[in-house]
Amino acid sequence: MINELGKNILRFVIFVLLQVLVMKNLHLGRYIILLPYVMFILLLPFETPKQLVLIFSFITGITIDMFYDTPGMHAAASVILGFSRGLLLPVISPRDGYEVNQKPTIQYMGRAWFITYALTLIFIHHFFFFFIEVFRFSEFFRTLTRVVLSTAGTFAFSYLIQFLFYRKD
Amino acid sequence: MRNLINFLVKNHYYFLFLLLEGIAFTLIFTNRSYQSASYFNTSRAVAGYMYTQMANMKEYVALKDENDRLAQQNALLLNMAKTYSYEAIRVSKIVVNDTLLRKKYIYIPAKVISNTVNRRSNYITLNVGKNRGVEHDMAIINSEGIVGVVKDVSENFSSCLSILNKDVKVNCKIKKDGSYGPLSWEKDDDSETATLTDIPIHARFKVGDTILTSALSSIFPENIMVGTIKSFERKVGEPFYTLKVQINTKFRKLNHVFVIRNVYKAEQDSLEKVSQVRDKDDK
Secondary structure: OOOHHHHHHHHHHHHHHHHHHHHHHOOOOOOOOOOOOHHHHHOOOOOOOHHHHHHHHHHHHHHHHHHHOOOOHHHHHHHHHHHHHHHHHHHOOOOOOOOOOOOOOHHHHOHHHHHHHHHHHHHHHHHHHHHHHHOOOOOHHHHHHHHHHHHHHHHHHHHHHHHHHOOOO | OHHHHHHHHHOHHHHHHHHHHHHHHHHHHHHHOOOOOOHHHHHHHHHHHHHHHHHHHHHHHOHHHHHHHHHHHHHHHHHHOHHHOOOOOOOOOOOOOOOOOOOOEEEEEEEEEEEOOOOOEEEEEEOOOHHHOOOOOOEEEEOOEEEEEEEEEOOOOEEEEEEEEOOOOEEEEEOOOOOEEEEEOOOOOOOOEEEEEEEEOOOOOOOOOEEEEOOOOOOOOOOOEEEEEEEEEOOOOOOEEEEEEEEOOOHHHOOEEEEEEEOOHHHHHHHHHHHHHHHHHHO
């Protein structure tokens, strides 16, 4: 039985490799770019101190940056994602709070909860990432289209992954 | 003082957030300008190794395409070579002591190990670096046409701006007519088109004409293939045409490229800089 820390390190490695080896070579046109590595941050256990969430987000982002030749862009967006996660979790918590051993997945928290949680955070991440990347407002609606379509893509991908790889144990 | 420390400790979560964002944005801004810091060199070591492995795999799959392209280029070069052409007039008396023509460009072969086409700023990573004499601002072409410009160089790898990048501008001309203008990659271009602006209205051209690099660029040699004219328009009130260019290079299948070193670039740049400075002083 692997403990929680080992599981998360393994998940980190898998998501980073998935992102840089598979997703980077997947060309779905100019409007859809899948960034499923954010799932690593989304799937961190509820008990993780929020300071650590920030630091993990930064490390994840900077690792992706190294492979994407984008100094700091993924890191900046990921830290915002980590921060938003800290703000969002108390807002959408069940009435009697999160239970011990619960995980932020569909299997534990239900479909409605997961959709609210993942879709909001993925949108925030993609919004900041694409606007930092383009870095001008003159292409506002074009960039917004990319944000919306990519959010939908990444979310769909993450949603499917949950059914493929996670089982309530 | 104690209040300050209390304040910091109490709000350390927010300060941590600001600190990490600060680091990220510092990286973004310091690397936006050309010539970036050592960040790239350290990261290239790990990422570069992985992408080399990946590229080796991809190269194997693309062997057939690559063979065809090399065969075509060979044929072209053979056609150009003197030894394969029939000498119509035998001139044995004239000795040509060629001291006027000197080599201006040196070609360094390289392999693409990472490439993107879908982003607003696309980058290419090559498997050559300082060890092969690659430097900042060198041109990259392949047998089909222009590819990009070198941005950062580490010991064994170089990171390059692809032509499909909003920050790259290359001066190009229409082959038939000679009118030139800057070629850029605008927001409505896809991975196969680019935009050539500022073509004067007296220029004569039609759809399908060839676009080449012009002699004005100090990075690219003259007459490198860029593409063909796809469409053109003239906005009301503007004395210029804006052309959509079909890029000849297949960016989705990029594999073997050449980095071009302009031997006289430093001399040309420093001369131009001197005269620009003098111009400023005069004003």
